Amino acid sequence: MTLKDCADAVLAGLGDLRSELEDVYKDLHAHPELGHQEHRTATRVGEWLRSCGCQVHEGIGGTGVVGVLANGEGPTVLLRADMDALPVLEDTGLPYAATAEATDAAGRRVPVAHACGHDMHVTCLLGAARLMAAAPAAWQGTLLALFQPAEEPGDGADRMLADRLTERVPRPDVAFAQHVLPYPAGQVGTHAGSFLSAADNLKITVYGRGAHGSAPQAAIDPVVIASMIVVRLQTIVSRELAATQPVVVTVGSVQAGASGNVIPESAELLVNIRTYDEHTRSAVLAAVRRIVRAECDASGATRAPRIEEGTRFPPTVNDDAVTREVSAAFAEMFAQRAVAGELQSASEDFSRIPDAFGTPYTYWALGCVDPAVHEAARRRGTVAQDIPVNHSPRFAPVLQPTLDTGVQALVTAALTRLGNTTAPRQGAR
Template sequence: MPSISEIVKANQPDLASYEELYKWFHTHPELSFQEENTAQAIVKHLETFNAYEIRSSIGGHGIAAKLSNGEGKTILLRADIDALPVEERTGLAYASKVRMKDVDGVEKPVMHACGHDMHITALLAAADTLVRCKSEWSGTLVLVFQPAEERAGGAQNMVDDGLYDKVPLPDIVVGAHVMPERAGVIGTKHGLIASSADRFQLRIQGRQAHASTPHRGIDPILQAASTIMRLQTIVSREVDPLDFAVVTVSAIHAGDAENIIPEEANLKIDVRAGLPETRKRVLASVKRIIAAEAAASSNPNQPTLTPTTQFPLLFNDAAVTHALEQSFSHHFDVGPHGYQTDIARLQGSEDFGILATAIGKPSCFFLYGGTDPQLYDRAEREGRLAEEVAGNHSPFFAPVVRPTLEVGLQGYVIAALTFLEKGG
């Protein structure tokens, strides 16, 4: 019986067409909850395999595809499909020039600045590979192409819309994400792999006045400034340095004219944490500081803190992660330029885990690099990784297509075959 590595190498398709498919997805990004054309293109490609039962429009533009192939376990492989309101500045020949209206009706530039175009293409190529080698495995494969990850709504929406009435309950759920690591790197990690994220809109209502008579008003800009500065003390003075948390004020909008103290200030706040207890404490501190700064400003109007999106903590299951460690270490070269058993965790957040926790099943989320190796190595030598290597959500984020695509698809295929291999 051939090894998993031999099966992958013998059945991987020619990636030239998938490179072009990736470029198409990159050029045609769509915002969360609006991924109609992206979903249609995914379904069209899946149909070419003549092997999958395809269900679309699940929880919005979500897609699930099932391939039943005898007795065995059921594994779910997931890719997210939405893009971000970011204006692309990569200079690529296939750079996005798309503009769309967001959920508030405001037109924004749109870019796949988080690599979801790579996720889609890698999973489609993996789907192709697993059809080609179906004589070598047994069980049920479920592919999920999930919308609205960036807005923390897609996974829950698909579950709520009956995803698991449309496809079998998986025994194992696996996802992946491309990162600003060196291309060729792939890794797993036990335990926490992505932080929680709690996002809010904060409205500070003041009292409008002439700029020359501040005593007649309540300045919401000054109150907002004090609030922003004080929020930064939560992590520096209330969180154990060995722990992890981030509090970011990512937007502030207030005022219009130079000679008017405005009536209100509106802020957007993003809070991350790595432990449930830390998350609880940090969120309590955010609310305490907001209220305290209102009191310090003699403002009788209590600020309004409105939750927008929430991402759960994401933990990799020990048994699933251990199984992938064995398979990955036999296929990829182990080391700093290949497979890593303790890769740096995703500093961002993910709603992927909901696909597993909603049904009480184990999951694992692996990561792989997308940065051009020459660029990465030079920046590392010069101590300029932060300056030279564009991270996720940057307008310069542009994974090099090869070997990123190949590593991503092989990660998906190896994960599937780890649990579906005949005799496994």
Template sequence: MTTAPPSALLVGLDRQLPDLTALYRDLHAQPELSHQEFRTAGVVAARLRAQGWQVTEGVGGTGVVGVLTNGDGPVVLLRADMDALPVREETGLPYASTATGTDPDGNEVPVMHACGHDLHVTCLLGACGQLAGHRHAWRGTVVAVFQPAEEDCGAPAMVADGFLDRFPRPDVCLAQHAAPAPVGIVGTRPGTVMAASDALAVRLFGRGGHGSTPAATVDPVVMASAVVMRLQTVVAREVPADQLAVLTVGSIHAGTRENVIADTADLRISVRSATPAVRGRLLSAIRRIVHAEAAASGAPKEPEITALAEFPVTVNDPEATETVLGAFRATLASPSVIALPQPLTGSEDFGAFGAALGAPSVYWIFGALDPAAFGDADLSADGVPAEIPHNHSPRFAPVPDPAIGLGVRHLLTAATPWLAPGVHPAPGGHTARPPRTVDRSHGRGLPPSGA
């Protein structure tokens, strides 16, 4: 198998970039929430059909799948996610979003592509255009997956919608994610690459009344405050320091007026872990603390804890990851290719495809921000500076040039070892590995991406 740069597949990419940049700005300005990506899906489907792909819409809700067969050979799945977040944009960009949407609770919320999914869609459409326009340069089948609701378990929904029976079974599944790092950096690792995630809703019950007579009430705001503060001790005091664990209370709501003590308070909690043991410890601690604080406050009713979503750890197949890293090293200068030393604390549902389809998966991150913003920061030693906007920030602003072109190149480079003419999959779905090289770069401190 060759790991040479996919030069033939890149011919004409520069001419495509102005159109891709316009597409990116359009998608960024008109974001859509999870499960509501109707316009985005329509744009994707129309572009794929114009390129000559066989297109299926409505997969798992609003998902779009394109299939392009080009002779005998391996099947490669390339995936991009399409949904945006309920965030009010503060980038100041001329194409900044002013959109609003309706969340699952019926509330009108601002909407922003604060996680780079608009960039992912643009890059995959660009890669699809190159594959369709240069069929002489590759052999096999490509399954392009434009997934809804990555922030809300859209991949399992696509799998449950008969993905296995409706589309070619892949020999490898590939995906990438924009990261708050300088453009030009690309990083991944074999094994666990992203943490598991659990999302929980907690409702605390009090006894409402007048703000002037708190002694006649059980105040759920005070109860919720005690829960939030106590939860901050779980990672610091109950999880070993060498284990990945994050516990975040991202939402707290109670009451309607300053002089009314409410009956209930609602919390939304995000939990990240890399092992079943740590996950179990975190979830058990949350249940213990929530119930104990409710009892200590004299709550008239037991609290309710509801599981909202669960993302398993994202696992990169070691052999396939080595193949992709070899292709990246052959294309990029070695300092730009980073071997991540530990799993990222962000989470993903991309692994659902490989797990359900029995195919190896490789997931990588790539820098999407202006290098000038980082100054002289040493990312390998100190990580990304705190002032740099991370994913999910209202100020997260990828630079389309050159991030789009690099994102397209990364997808094509990663796929080339399987799609190069004459390559055939080895037993177990892998292709023969390229010669191993040693990566002496570091990735300490790179931030999370994904859900």
């Protein structure tokens, strides 16, 4: 059997499974859960995996689930899907739109929605596991279906690893993951080397001297200090780095004071930095610290600024050889729908899992926008304005062909290592 024969044998059952998978997706979409709260999702995942004949490990790192599907001697392949949703009020108009609320880690009551597409990732992996289980003659080895909690806060992979993930399941020879992105649905985009950025989050507090709003001469205004920092930080990218060096520095929050006629004592900034290599990361972080200290000194701040490091996401750097292998398989499976993925400034914690195993990996983009809608926006030159992106209240993958393509991509990638290419074609079932 060729790789294509193996894939055709496994995917032959997709037509019969499609309706059930679509129902699963709609149910998950309508019942989103925040990171570390994915109890309902994890329960559904565990039940599904058991029905596939998997050995199921549940509660890893809190709500993580891994299904181990063993099918004789051979390599071990890990497929990963993230499960958590976002504190976003959905505005898609879908008949299965989420109306859920939850209490977040800070104790606030927030709306919840699958505004990043993790529900699609879960459904695709459930479909791939079911189809692989139903076609054992087409492959050999071990499939690990890993469902990770809390990708959004960035600590879900770490918690699974801290809970002895590497001791509980076989070491994979290769690991794969995918993410819906605003490409035309039906496309899969691969990219060797750096694909997703590293991300550093900083909390910066600057200190002044409070006073009445009518007497600024008696104050050292931390709002002004913060404002100067916001402006000056933009020069890191525009004036300290080469134009060819991809870096993003974003100040996402500035908090100070509570009244228009009171100059506060302090101001707080939340800063997000995206880089693709350790040298650039170190240089940008050093520049941020230098600028913050200098602006405080220039304004006569009453004390040194406080700079606290928050969550850090690692870079996603796809293995060259593995990516070439998967890209070739996708080209055979999807023809012109297999495209070159673009460098992404988003970040992920997936790579921590294969890195902990010492396993090479590749991570690809899964298109999820109605192709006709995307093409119309492209012709108008308004893709950025008209196509909702991940984390938008209006973001939701078009159900098909996104779902079918995601299942096909996971199966095809897994079979690059697990495919029973020595068996006769008629032996598949």
